[in-house]
Amino acid sequence: MRTALLGSVALAILSGTAVRAQPIAIVHAKAWTMTAAAPIADATILIDGGRIVSVTPSGAVPQGAETIDAKGQPVTPGIVNSATQLGLIEVSSAAGTRDQTSEAHGIGPGFDVSPALNPNSALVALARADGLTGALSYPSKSDEAPFAGQAALIKLRTDGGILDRRGAAVVAVIGGNKWPKDAGSRAAQWQLLRRAFGKVADGRRGDGGKHGDHGHGDGPPGPPPGSDDAVLGDVLGGRTPLAIFTDRESDIREAIRFAHDFSVHVVIMGGAEAWRAAAELAAAHIPVVLDPQANMPTSFDELGNRLDAAAILQKAGVVVAFGMAGGAIEESYNAGLDLREGAGLAVANGMPYSEALKAITVNAHSLWGGGDGTLAAGQPADIVLWDGDPLEPSTNALTVLIDGQPVSTDNRQRALEERYLPLAKPQ
Amino acid sequence: MTGVARGAIAVMAALSLGMGAQSVSPRGIAPWRIDPFPSTYRPLPRSDFLLTNAIVLDGAGHHLDRGEVLVRDGKIVQVGVSLAHAPGVRVVDAGGRWVTPGIIDVHTHNGTFVVPLTDIDKDSSDVSELNSPDVADTWIETAVNVQDTGFSRALEGGVTTMQILPGSSPIFGGRSVIVHPIEATNIAAMKVPDAPQGFKMACGENPKSQDADAHDIHGPTSRQGEITYIRDAFMAARDYRDAWTRYAQGKAASPPRRDLKAEALAGILAGDIHVNMHCYRSDDMATMLEVAHEFGFTIGSFHHAVEAYKIPALLRNAGTCAAVWGDWWGFKMEGLDGVRANAAMLDRAGVCVSMHSDSAITGQRLNVEAAKAGGAGRAIGIDVPPERMIEWVTSNSARILGMQTRIGTLAPGYDADLVIWSADPFSVYARADLVVIDGAVAYDRASPPAHSPSDFELGRTGAPHP
Numbered sequence: 045m046r047t048a049l050l051g052s053v054a055l056a057i058l059s060g061t062a063v064r065a066q067p068i069a070i071v072h073a074k075a076w077t078m079t080a081a082a083p084i085a086d087a088t089i090l091i092d093g094g095r096i097v098s099v100t101p102s103g104a105v106p107q108g109a110e111t112i113d114a115k116g117q118p119v120t121p122g123i124v125n126s127a128t129q130l131g132l133i134e135v136s137s138a139a140g141t142r143d144q145t146s147e148a149h150g151i152g153p154g155f156d157v158s159p160a161l162n163p164n165s166a167l168v169a170l171a172r173a174d175g176l177t178g179a180l181s182y183p184s185k186s187d188e189a190p191f192a193g194q195a196a197l198i199k200l201r202t203d204g205g206i207l208d209r210r211g212a213a214v215v216a217v218i219g220g221n222k223w224p225k226d227a228g229s230r231a232a233q234w235q236l237l238r239r240a241f242g243k244v245a246d247g248r249r250g251d252g253g254k255h256g257d258h259g260h261g262d263g264p265p266g267p268p269p270g271s272d273d274a275v276l277g278d279v280l281g282g283r284t285p286l287a288i289f290t291d292r293e294s295d296i297r298e299a300i301r302f303a304h305d306f307s308v309h310v311v312i313m314g315g316a317e318a319w320r321a322a323a324e325l326a327a328a329h330i331p332v333v334l335d336p337q338a339n340m341p342t343s344f345d346e347l348g349n350r351l352d353a354a355a356i357l358q359k360a361g362v363v364v365a366f367g368m369a370g371g372a373i374e375e376s377y378n379a380g381l382d383l384r385e386g387a388g389l390a391v392a393n394g395m396p397y398s399e400a401l402k403a404i405t406v407n408a409h410s411l412w413g414g415g416d417g418t419l420a421a422g423q424p425a426d427i428v429l430w431d432g433d434p435l436e437p438s439t440n441a442l443t444v445l446i447d448g449q450p451v452s453t454d455n456r457q458r459a460l461e462e463r464y465l466p467l468a469k470p471q
Numbered sequence: 472m473t474g475v476a477r478g479a480i481a482v483m484a485a486l487s488l489g490m491g492a493q494s495v496s497p498r499g500i501a502p503w504r505i506d507p508f509p510s511t512y513r514p515l516p517r518s519d520f521l522l523t524n525a526i527v528l529d530g531a532g533h534h535l536d537r538g539e540v541l542v543r544d545g546k547i548v549q550v551g552v553s554l555a556h557a558p559g560v561r562v563v564d565a566g567g568r569w570v571t572p573g574i575i576d577v578h579t580h581n582g583t584f585v586v587p588l589t590d591i592d593k594d595s596s597d598v599s600e601l602n603s604p605d606v607a608d609t610w611i612e613t614a615v616n617v618q619d620t621g622f623s624r625a626l627e628g629g630v631t632t633m634q635i636l637p638g639s640s641p642i643f644g645g646r647s648v649i650v651h652p653i654e655a656t657n658i659a660a661m662k663v664p665d666a667p668q669g670f671k672m673a674c675g676e677n678p679k680s681q682d683a684d685a686h687d688i689h690g691p692t693s694r695q696g697e698i699t700y701i702r703d704a705f706m707a708a709r710d711y712r713d714a715w716t717r718y719a720q721g722k723a724a725s726p727p728r729r730d731l732k733a734e735a736l737a738g739i740l741a742g743d744i745h746v747n748m749h750c751y752r753s754d755d756m757a758t759m760l761e762v763a764h765e766f767g768f769t770i771g772s773f774h775h776a777v778e779a780y781k782i783p784a785l786l787r788n789a790g791t792c793a794a795v796w797g798d799w800w801g802f803k804m805e806g807l808d809g810v811r812a813n814a815a816m817l818d819r820a821g822v823c824v825s826m827h828s829d830s831a832i833t834g835q836r837l838n839v840e841a842a843k844a845g846g847a848g849r850a851i852g853i854d855v856p857p858e859r860m861i862e863w864v865t866s867n868s869a870r871i872l873g874m875q876t877r878i879g880t881l882a883p884g885y886d887a888d889l890v891i892w893s894a895d896p897f898s899v900y901a902r903a904d905l906v907v908i909d910g911a912v913a914y915d916r917a918s919p920p921a922h923s924p925s926d927f928e929l930g931r932t933g934a935p936h937p
Contacts, residue, residue: 137676137803167801221589340620340831343587347931370832377801381811385839388899436899437797437839438846457800457810461851464780464816468853471787471821 067092068448069105070429073114077419078121078406081398089119091425094448099419112443112450114429120401121417122177122426122446123434124408126333127313127367128379130168130179131161131198131206136372145184146193153240154272155193157183158210163201166456167376172200173453174380175428175441178208180367180412182287182313185217189227190237192217194275195287197412199426202451212412213287213311214279218295219345234298241306244276285309285411287333291316291345300328311411313367317348322360331363331411336386336403337370354403355394364399365407366390381437388435400435424448501715502729503668503738508612508648510662515653517911519543521556525565525891530572530865530880534858540570542887545910550881569896571861572881573631573888573908575868576834577794578747578774578827581622582615582635582658586831599638600645604678604690605704607670608731609645611637615658618925621831622652622661626914628835629896629903631888632663632878634871636671636774639749640681642690642697643704644671646735647747649872651908667873669771670739672701673749674759676805698758705766708736745771745873747794751805753778760789772871774827775799777809783820792823792871796833797840814841814863815848815855825868837864842897857897 068091075087077099088103089096105111134141143160161181162168171179177200183193197212217223218233227233247267267273278284288299291314300321303310312318315332318325325332334354341347358364368375369386387400395403402417409417415424425448432439444451520542527538529550541549541556583597597614600606615635625633630652637644647669650661678697682690691697711733717723738744746763748770750756756773763770772792773779777800779786779793786793795817800809810816817824826841828834841863845855869879878886887910894901906914 135801135804135807337832339624339835340586341928344589346587347928373799373802378798381798381843385843385899392900392902436842436846438842438849438897440846440850458851460808461780461810461812461816461847465851467783468780468816468819470819 067097067106067109068112068445068450069109070112070114070119070427071105072116073119073429074116075099075419076118076120076398076401078398078402079418079420081396083118086116087119089419089427091427091445091448094425096419096421096423096425096427098421112429117432117442118430118434119419120175120428120430120434121405121419122428122444123175123380123383123404124178124412124414124417125171125176125367125369125375125379125383125404126180126365126408126411127375128179128181129184129376130171130181130379131163131165132157132181132183133376134162134165134167144182146186149187151193152186152188152272153191153193153214153275154270155183155186155191156196156210156270157181157193158196158207161196161198161205161207163204163206167379168200168206169455170378170457171380172202172444172451173441173455173458174378174384175430175434175444176200176380176383177426177428177444177446178408178412178414179379180212180408182213182215185222189223190216190218190233191240192289197414199414199446200451201446208414209412211275211278211284213285214275215287215289215313218288218290218299219292219343221343230292230295234302237302238305240272241276241280241308244273245280245306247273248277248280279308280306282307282309285311287311287313289313291343293317293320293348295345296321297324300324300330303328303330316346316353318362319350319353319356320348322357322362325357326361331365331407332357333365333367333411335368335371336366336390337374337382351389351393352395354390354400358395358399358403363407363410364403365411366403384435384439385437388437391435397435498719498721498726501719501734501738501741501743503734503741504743506668508610508659508662510664511657511659512651512662512664513660514545514909515911515913517545517909518561519910520561520563521554522563522565522570522889522891524567525570526567527881528569528571528858528861528896529882530861531882532858532862534856538570540881540889542907542910545887547881547883547885547887549883565891568904569892569894569901570881571629571890571892571896572865572879573890573906574629574837574864575872575879576625576630576633576828576837577772577825577868577871578829579621579625579633579635579831579834580638580829581625581633581652581831581834582617582619583611583638584831585616585619585621596638599640601640601681604642604682604700605732606637606641606645607643607704607733607735609637610648611635611645611671612648612658612662615648617655617658617661618927619831620925620928621834623654623925624831624835626652626906627903627916629838629890629892629906630834631890631906631908631913632872632874633834634669634747636669636747639671639673639677642673642678642700643732643736644673646670646744649874651913653908653913668738668744669747669872670735670744671747671749674698674755675749675751676803677749694755698762701762702765704732705736705740705762708733708740709766712737712740739768740766742768745871747772747774747871749774751775751777752808753781755805757782757785760785760791763789771873772825775806775829777806777813779822779824780810780813780816781808783817783822786817786822787820792825792867793817794825794827794868794871795844796829797826797843799829811844811847812851812853814844815851815853818855818859818863819848819853823867823870824863825871826863827868838896838901839899840864842899845897857895860897
């Protein structure tokens with residue numbers, strides 16, 4: 045029994061990595077293309093060469109295409125979690141399995157998590173089985189306030205690597221009790237942030253703005269790639285967003301001022317009280333990544349946590365994405381399931397359904413890249429077929445495609461369930 | 472008053488034996504049966520009513536369409552369809568909505584893990600007393616801050632009864648308290664009258680780590696050390712219990728000197744105190760069942776039982792329930808083998824299983840936790856119907872508290888604790904529209920304010936809602 049099960053797992057993993065030349069047609073889908081507020085009923089989704097070819101109502105299936113029958117169930121773009129530590133943490137209480145932070149002195153904004161990403165993590169496989177195809181994996185704070193380092197955009201591929209784009213964001217952390225005594229006041233944290241960017245901005249002005257562009261141009265060579273100055277230069281040059289983890293209204297407003305003063309793309313993460321500055325955030329085009337399950341005053345910075353924060357922000361015109369769903373135990377251990385549950389909670393608290401779905405597809409891609417998160421022709425075919433409403437946590441992902449290929453949804457939990465299922469006999 | 476002989480049991484004993492407050496309990500009344508912190512709970516204002524036009528999940532495995540529930544004097548009188556009732560009884564039309572027993576959370580730290588967390592919680596938290604691995608003499612109710620926002624949030628999630636447990640750093644964590652999450656200025660006013668006593672014990676990583684980390688090691692640093700420590704303590708408790716028995720039988724002239732640690736364990740040995748045992752791994756649970764067998768007591772429930780699905784027969788034969796999560800796993804070594812279908816697999820195997828929270832966030836949505844576990848069960852071919860799944864958060868949970876004849880089921884004679892849901896209670900979109908405790912409306916989502924802020928939140932949350 046056990047041998048047979050293990051054999052089937054091994055076969056499935058092998059087939060998941062096979063190169064697929066054949067086009068695929070998903071038929072009879074309730075297709076959430078995310079290009080409209082309503083799904084297309086009985087849609088045919090054609091996929092070839094890893095990309096979406098077309099989505100059409102009752103569309104014909106080309107000869108030779110492999111057909112997947114959705115039987116009327118929802119099909120969505122792959123789900124993306126905008127704040128996880130997937131691939132960086134295996135067992136949070138076991139230090140030797142954690143790579144999400146640098147405690148070494150002198151490693152600041154240049155700290156890049158991407159070399160540490162583990163595609164074989166059991167957490168990654170479970171998230172993939174839950175319909176998660178992409179995520180931002182972010183570093184925790186470093187030794188150098190207020191920076192954490194560079195986050196990576198990951199794609200949950202099964203063929204050896206999950207890194208999609210290194211340096212997808214530079215992360216800073218600001219707030220009460222966030223840093224030890226040297227930067228104990230958030231005023232000091234903002235000062236350190238401004239000083240760090242001011243120094244690099246001065247260097248760029250000194251060489252006609254070419255400094256920081258990795259030496260492309262006529263001026264003196266820029267800072268070495270990956271160095272703190274280069275990384276901050278990429279933020280100043282508009283190539284990388286600055287993700288600021290912060291919660292209190294005063295810090296949200298200070299982040300808006302910072303974004304204006306330095307003309308950089310800022311993304312608020314955490315954002316417990318962002319709803320208090322919803323109009324200002326919308327005007328400044330600053331998106332917010334929320335934990336959609338947070339509704340407790342967990343710290344004095346988070347007294348404003350509320351379940352309808354997403355609805356308030358979205359209504360005001362702020363681009364909302366979701367991450368960290370449920371806090372530490374959920375953000376990576378259940379990065380797929382609890383993100384969907386969180387989006388469902390946002391709907392239960394006033395967010396339109398299609399907007400909640402956008403928060404975990406289109407909006408996440410608008411922040412971090414990797415396609416636009418729609419089921420439109422030409423987009424990467426990261427697609428999930430569900431057995432029910434994807435925002436219901438009781439719903440299961442039936443088929444997950446990444447870059448046009450059905451990937452294995454085997455995971456360690458399922459293997460354990462199958463091993464012990466014979467003991468669950470009715471008495 | 473010396474703090475003895477004020478509880479219901481003790482009062483009766485004192486009256487019958489003509490003894491007032493004394494530093495020892497009267498002959499024949501075991502000291503562990505005395506509640507030094509009696510309840511002062513009074514039900515909220517209530518009226519009799521007949522609930523009609525409801526989809527009823529009664530917590531006893533039944534599913535009634537267009538069901539009715541008749542409530543009188545805070546008790547359920549009848550559950551069925553087209554009930555006859557006396558004229559003048561207020562009729563409440565559920566409008567086709569779902570009605571279930573009130574949700575029961577068997578494991579919360581509300582009132583002691585009080586947010587916002589600050590430095591005082593790092594230095595000296597009230598979740599666990601850490602002066603010894605054996606703090607069996609502590610009562611968590613003496614630590615509970617009733618202003619915790621977690622209580623009103625839980626009520627809004629349909630929770631009508633909850634057990635506040637001490638934390639898991641000590642091996643013997645102390646007495647629990649069973650409360651209704653209603654507004655109060657002291658815990659006695661929330662405490663369920665005449666509820667059985669509960670006790671918290673812990674095995675595995677938490678207690679051994681606590682002591683290994685301590686500068687002055689005062690407890691076991693390994694699993695084998697923990698088990699030895701437990702056996703040693705129960706041997707002493709057995710002697711203590713026997714000494715009380717000899718005194719009660721008149722074979723000893725004077726009572727034993729009271730020992731608050733030993734008497735909690737003696738109460739467990741006597742079957743008067745329900746054991747809530749924090750264990751993750753199947754081998755830890757199996758070992759603890761052996762220890763319980765050796766000393767002749769029952770472990771009511773394993774909490775955080777992430778590997779319970781590996782030992783259904785052991786649990787079933789011991790009559791021990793498993794309190795589990797919907798999806799927490801992996802954050803520590805003893806949690807690596809968590810599976811989401813745990814509850815469904817245990818239910819299929821005939822084990823009493825309950826969803827517990829351990830978290831003020833999760834504790835607002837135990838119905839959704841059950842739904843997650845149900846969905847995971849469906850994925851491996853175990854399709855649990857709603858009338859069965861509801862038992863995971865109602866009647867099975869009541870059994871863990873030792874209150875299965877009183878709460879957790881909609882049946883004649885039970886306390887009228889129930890919830891009217893806005894939608895299928897196993898949907899993420901469902902909200903508790905009306906929460907009834909002892910026949911009284913404790914929360915009505917339609918009547919503003921939607922929730923009463925705790926004293927902490929009052930005047931602090933800034934501008935009103937935009």
